[in-house]
Amino acid sequence: MSQFVLRRIFASLVTLFVLSVVTFIIIDLPPGDYITTYVSELRARGDPIDRQTINALRERYGFDQPILGRYAHWALNLLRGDFGRSFLYNQPVTELIGERVLLTVVVTGVTLLVSWAIAFPIGIYSALRPYTFGDYIFTFIGFIGLAVPGFLLTLIVMYIGFRYFGVTIGGLFSPEYVNAPWSAGRVLDLLQNMVVPVFILGLSGTAELIRILRANLLDELKKPYVTTARAKGLRERDLILRHPVRVALNPFISTAGWLLPELVSGSVIVASILGLPMIGPLLLDALRAQDMYLAGALILLLGVLTIIGTMISDLLLVWIDPRVRQD
Numbered sequence: 001m002s003q004f005v006l007r008r009i010f011a012s013l014v015t016l017f018v019l020s021v022v023t024f025i026i027i028d029l030p031p032g033d034y035i036t037t038y039v040s041e042l043r044a045r046g047d048p049i050d051r052q053t054i055n056a057l058r059e060r061y062g063f064d065q066p067i068l069g070r071y072a073h074w075a076l077n078l079l080r081g082d083f084g085r086s087f088l089y090n091q092p093v094t095e096l097i098g099e100r101v102l103l104t105v106v107v108t109g110v111t112l113l114v115s116w117a118i119a120f121p122i123g124i125y126s127a128l129r130p131y132t133f134g135d136y137i138f139t140f141i142g143f144i145g146l147a148v149p150g151f152l153l154t155l156i157v158m159y160i161g162f163r164y165f166g167v168t169i170g171g172l173f174s175p176e177y178v179n180a181p182w183s184a185g186r187v188l189d190l191l192q193n194m195v196v197p198v199f200i201l202g203l204s205g206t207a208e209l210i211r212i213l214r215a216n217l218l219d220e221l222k223k224p225y226v227t228t229a230r231a232k233g234l235r236e237r238d239l240i241l242r243h244p245v246r247v248a249l250n251p252f253i254s255t256a257g258w259l260l261p262e263l264v265s266g267s268v269i270v271a272s273i274l275g276l277p278m279i280g281p282l283l284l285d286a287l288r289a290q291d292m293y294l295a296g297a298l299i300l301l302l303g304v305l306t307i308i309g310t311m312i313s314d315l316l317l318v319w320i321d322p323r324v325r326q327d
Contacts, residue, residue: 008314012307019303020078024071026299027292035063037290038087074296084293088286093297097279101301103172104278106190108267108305111198115206123213124245130218138210145207151269153200158273161196169196170275197276201267212251220244246320253316 035057042049058064065073077084083093126135161169171178177189220226221244229239268280279298286295 004318005315008311012311015307016304019307020075020300021071023296023299023303024067024074027290027296028067028070074293078300083297086286086291086294088289088291088294093294096294097282097297097301100277100279100282103190103276104280105305107172107194107197107201107276107278110194111202111205114198115202115209118202119206119209119213123210124217124240126210126214127217127221127248128240130214142207142210145203146211148203150200150204150267151273153203154270154273157196157200170273172197172276197267197270197274200270200274213248216248216251217244220248249320250317253320254313 035054038057039049039054055064063070074084081094083097085091086093086096089096122138126138129135158169161167172190172193173180173186174189174193177186180186223244226239226244229243230236267276267278268284270276271278271280272284279301283295283298283302285291286298
């Protein structure tokens with residue numbers, strides 16, 4: 001077990017290095033840079049700027065260096081915990097994304113746990129009672145969850161809340177807690193306001209997890225070892241939970257690796273509409289402005305979420321199915 005964990009940690013570190021290189025290359029690929037965007041905005045407003053000032057700005061922010069020099073400078077700062085300074089907001093990146101990262105992790109983590117808690121019993125029920133009225137109902141709801149875009153569902157929920165209940169849905173905090181320090185009251189307020197975002201963000205993932213578990217469990221229930229266990233007189237409940245469900249959970253758990261970053265990236269439009277202080281809208285603004293330090297830090301964080309999610313799913317798979325250790 002310890003060797004398996006060490007191998008996974010080593011692979012994660014190598015992946016993180018490759019991710020940092022790819023992230024920097026992606027940010028550097030578009031023509032121009034932040035200075036180009038900044039100068040274009042100034043000229044569009046009619047504010048003159050001379051070539052000497054432009055060259056001074058490029059030298060100040062290191063845009064006059066080759067790509068390897070810029071990457072080396074950026075990577076060394078990352079190792080020291082310095083993510084650079086956002087050109088767009090004129091703030092250190094760590095100060096700008098601090099609480100946003102925390103809120104993003106909380107919202108996505110709660111969404112993932114709620115999705116699992118709902119999908120697990122429904123998936124088992126649908127597999128044990130296939131083609132019944134209840135199975136058809138859950139299948140219909142699942143198809144709706146997969147088919148309806150998150151932004152459309154967001155607009156529908158906001159309209160219903162305002163039209164029929166007189167409630168304006170948006171944000172993760174009530175006005176009195178937006179800039180308040182953390183306290184028990186602020187945490188409770190966050191939990192209350194998190195219900196709608198978790199519902200919207202988790203609907204599609206929950207529907208997909210239900211279909212995955214149902215399909216895999218149906219396949220396991222048809223295998224000979226299940227028939228043999230029934231013939232030996234094993235109780236149905238023990239038979240289902242000890243063997244077919246454990247095997248069917250493998251792909252169910254492995255989804256954690258991609259579900260975490262998918263929740264973050266898929267929440268960009270939803271978070272923008274609801275006004276959620278998460279990293280998705282911030283990343284979109286940074287990419288539009290070619291704010292390399294802010295965009296690089298956020299893309300790297302998404303990659304770290306993917307690596308963490310994959311690590312968690314691997315460890316859970318080893319715990320449920322020891323055969324994974326041999327891979």
